Amino acid sequence: MSIKPEIVERAEQPYAAVRGTVTLETFGEIADRLPELIGTLTHRGVELAGAPFFRYTLIDxxxxxxxxxxxxxAAVVPGEGDIVGDVLPAGRYVSLTHVGHPDELLEVTRQLREWAADEGLTWDMTDTDRGERWGCRLEILKTDPAVEPDMGKWETELAFRLA
Known part of the structure; x- marks a missing residue:
């Protein structure tokens, strides 16, 4: 597999989210909350402004x-219940869109990080005793599973902020 990442400028982006602490085995506990989140925001009349995503803040x-x-x-929303409102930071990001099963993302991420190291790029990330603390590391879900049920055809954009 040959990857072709690019460096892009991203503007800051308001978002709403639910937070969780999971393992690779229990990731579904947070992933399965996306439809509920979107439904709640829509019910509240919040204008959605893009594809849903996972933001990794601490990784071990x-x-x-x-x-x-x-x-x-479209605009920062006040938190309510376990929904938080925040802003994704502006900056330079390494971006790569992967088409394929989500299970392939670990290997794609490994290759992306290797590519960045070869390019001499530095992530907006700090090593801590609990793992890697990321300024902004996203998996943007470009495919609606209701429209495309074949996970092998799903598009996921990886967008990792540079230091």
């Missing part, structure tokens, strides 16, 4: 992941 692949399941919105 052997232990746990702190993740947000979110969706871009």
């Amino acid at each position: 692949m052997q232990a746990q992941l702190e993740v947000e399941a979110g969706v871009p919105v």
Whole structure:
């Protein structure tokens, strides 16, 4: 598999999300909250402004992941219940769109990180005793599973912020 990432400028983006701490095995606990989040926001009259995403804030692949399941919105929304409103930071991001099963994303991410190291790029990421703390690391879900049930055809954009 040959990857072709690009460096893009992203503007700041308001979003709403639910947060969770999961493992690779329990990731569905946060992923399965996206439809509920979107439904709640729509019911509240919030204008959605893009594809849903997962934002990884703390990663220890052997232990746990702190993740947000979110969706871009037109304007910052006040938090309510376990829904938080926040803003994705502007900046330079390495972007790569993968077409294929979500299970392939671990390997695609490994290749993306290897490519960035070869290019001398530095992530907006800090190593901590609990894992990697990311300024902004996104998996943007470009495919609606209700429209395309074949997971092998799903498009996922990886967007990792550079330092």
